[in-house]
Amino acid sequence: METDDEKTGQLSDNEYVSDSIHFFMSDSNQAEPDEVICDCSGTTRGKILSLVEQGIIDPDTISRKTGAISGCGSCEWDIENILDEAIAKL
Numbered sequence: 001m002e003t004d005d006e007k008t009g010q011l012s013d014n015e016y017v018s019d020s021i022h023f024f025m026s027d028s029n030q031a032e033p034d035e036v037i038c039d040c041s042g043t044t045r046g047k048i049l050s051l052v053e054q055g056i057i058d059p060d061t062i063s064r065k066t067g068a069i070s071g072c073g074s075c076e077w078d079i080e081n082i083l084d085e086a087i088a089k090l
C-alpha cells in the first residue's frame with residue numbers, strides 16, 4: 001500500500017533529514033572507519049576504504065567481497081558516495 005508521500009513523490013521527514021546530512025557531509029570519508037555503512041552485512045567504512053586502497057573500486061566487487069548491497073540494498077547510495085570521494089583522492 002502506498003503512503004501519501006509515495007503518492008505525491010515527496011520525501012518523508014526522515015528521508016529529508018538523511019538527504020540533508022549527506023549533502024552537508026562534503027568529506028564523509030573523514031568519518032570514523034568503524035562506522036557501519038551496511039547494516040545487513042556489517043560492512044564498515046574502513047573495510048570499504050581498505051578495498052579501495054587495494055584497487056577495488058567497483059561496487060559489484062565490493063558487494064561480492066563484503067556482502068554489502070546484497071541485502072536490502074539501502075546502503076548502495078552511501079557506498080557509491082564513499083567510492084566517489086575515495087576515487088577523487090586517488
Ligand code: FES
Pocket residue numbers: 037038039040041067068069070071072073074075076
Ligand atoms: S544495508 Fe546494505 S544491503 Fe541492507
